[in-house]
Amino acid sequence: MKIVITGGAGFLGRKLTARLLDRGSIDIAGQKREISSIVLFDRVAADWNDSRAKSIIGDIGDHGDVANLIDADTGCVFHLAAVVSAQAEADFDLGMRINWGGTRNVLDQCRTAGSVPRLVFASSIAVYGGDLPETVIDETPLTPTTSYGSQKAAGELMLSDFSRKGFVDGVTVRLPTVTVRPGKPNKAASTWVSSIVREPLNGVDVTCPVRPESPMACMSPRTAVDALIHAAGIDTGALGASRSVLLTGPRVTAREMTDTVMRLGSGRPLGKITFEPDPDIQRIVDGWPRASRSARAERLGFAADRSFDDIVNAYIEDDLKP
C-alpha cells in the first residue's frame, strides 16, 4: 500500500516519514497494512536512503501537479503542506492558494482516486482566536483571527463534507504549537517557541519576540507524529458530523519555557535568552489559544504531552547533537 505525504520534505513530514519507514506498517481504519511506498510531495526534494521513499517535486496549489498523486493503491494521505501563519498573513494570495487551494486539490484528488483513502489533515489551534476561554475545549467555536486560521478552518469544513459524501475518509487533527523544531527558524508567528529552546541548548544566544508571561499550547513533534499515525487508524464512524479532533496541548508561558531549558540544560554551555517583544508577533500570539484540552481526543485514544519537561526532553533525545 502506498502512503502520500504532502509537505513531505518539511520538518513534520521528515519525522513522520522516518517513523513510518521504521515501522514498515500502519493501521489504516483499524486494519494493519504493509507500507510498500511513501510518496513525499513537496516543493523541494526529500532525500532518503530507502527505496520505499519516493520524492515528487511539485506545487500543492497547482491542480495539475497534484493530479495522479493519489491513486487506487493509496491507502492514506497525510496532508501537511501549508504556508505558515506569519507568511500567510504577509502574503494573503499565497496563503489562499496553498492553504485553501492546496487542501481543495488534495480533496478533489482523493475523490477521483478510485478508492476512498484515509486522509489525515494537519490543522491547527489557530482556527481559534479572539476572545477565548483560558483553555480551549471541544465545544469552543471556531473564530479564526488570522488568514492561516481561516484557511485551515475552511479546509476542515470541506474535509468533513467530502467525508460525509463518501469521497474520502478524512480526519483533521488540530495541532497545538509543535515545538521544538530542529534547524532554522521559519516564518510561523510561533517559531520563537522552538527558537528559545533550540538556540540556548545549542549554545546560541536568542531573542524572544513576546513578553515572558505569554502562554502557548504546546506539543512535541514526537507526540504530533504519534497523533498523525493514530488518526490514520481510528474508526471515523465514531466522529459524527465533524471530522475534526482538537488535540490537547498544555499551557506553557515563554518564561516557563526558558526556565525549563535552563533547568534541563544545566551542565551544558547554554546560549543567552533576551526578551524583546515584537508588536506584530505579540498581537498574533495574543489571539491564539493559551491551552487546549480535548476529552474527545482522549476518548479516541490520542496521547498528549504532560508538561514542557516532556517536550524539551523529546528534543534533547531526538534531535540535539550530543
Next chain:
Amino acid sequence: MKIVITGGAGFLGRKLTARLLDRGSIDIAGQKREISSIVLFDRVAADWNDSRAKSIIGDIGDHGDVANLIDADTGCVFHLAAVVSAQAEADFDLGMRINWGGTRNVLDQCRTAGSVPRLVFASSIAVYGGDLPETVIDETPLTPTTSYGSQKAAGELMLSDFSRKGFVDGVTVRLPTVTVRPGKPNKAASTWVSSIVREPLNGVDVTCPVRPESPMACMSPRTAVDALIHAAGIDTGALGASRSVLLTGPRVTAREMTDTVMRLGSGRPLGKITFEPDPDIQRIVDGWPRASRSARAERLGFAADRSFDDIVNAYIEDDLKP
C-alpha cells in the same frame, strides 16, 4: 451610488429590489446614500419598469462573468446568489461551484473594486447541524451536516478574513428558513415550509413531506429584507473577529404552521394538507436548528418575527392575490 444584488432575479432579490427602489436611499455603514442604480446579477433577466434597475445575466460561479460587476461607485453588494440545500446535496459540484466558488468570486471582485464596499452575505442557519441544542444561540459552534451548510460556513469564514484584511467591509446574516415564498416550490429541502402555507391559502391541496411535530426556525421575507438592509447600515467595528450575525427565528412545528393557516385563513376556500414524510427531506430537516435566538442581533438592532402569525399575515398582506 450603485448597489449590486447577486441572485437579483430570485425571490429575495426581487423583494429587496422593490424595497430599495421604493426607498430611494439606504444607510451604508451609518451614512445615508442615494441609490442611483441597482444592478441585478442572475442567470435570468430581472425585469423592472424602473430605469434605476439594470439586469445583468451571468454565472456567479464564472470568474469572468463576475469581473467588472463591482466597481469604485459600488457602495453595497448584497450577495444572495446560491444553489439551495437539496440541490447542493444532489449536485455536489454545482454547489461547490456556485455556493463556494461564487462567494469567492464576489469577495475577489470586492477586493479589486477600487473601493471597500459593504458586502451583505445571506448565509443560513444550515451552518448549524447534528446534535444541536433546542435553541441555537450566538455561542453555538458551526457544525454543518449538509454541503449547502458547509459551503455557506466556508464563505462566512472567508468573508470575515477578507474583512479583517480590509479588502471588503462584510457582514454575514444567518437567515432562518425564509417563509412564505410566493410562487412555485424550489429545490430547497425547506420548500415545504412555504408550500404548506401558500398552497392552502391559494385553495390548492398540498402534501407535507415531514412529520407534523417537525420544528423549524422561521422568518418572513419582509423581516429578511429588513435584516439585509439593516446589515448594510450597521457599524462593523462592533462585530469583532467574526462578521457573522445569527438572526432570531421562532420555533414552529409543521402542525403549528398548518393550524395557523387554518385559523388565519378561515373564511377563505382553503386547500387540504396531507402529511406524507419523505425520508430524505426528513433527515435533512431533522439535522437543522429548531429555533434560533441571537442576543447579538438584538444588540445590533436587527428585528425578528415574534410568531408564525406574523409570518402568515405578512404573506397574506404582501403576496396573496385578493
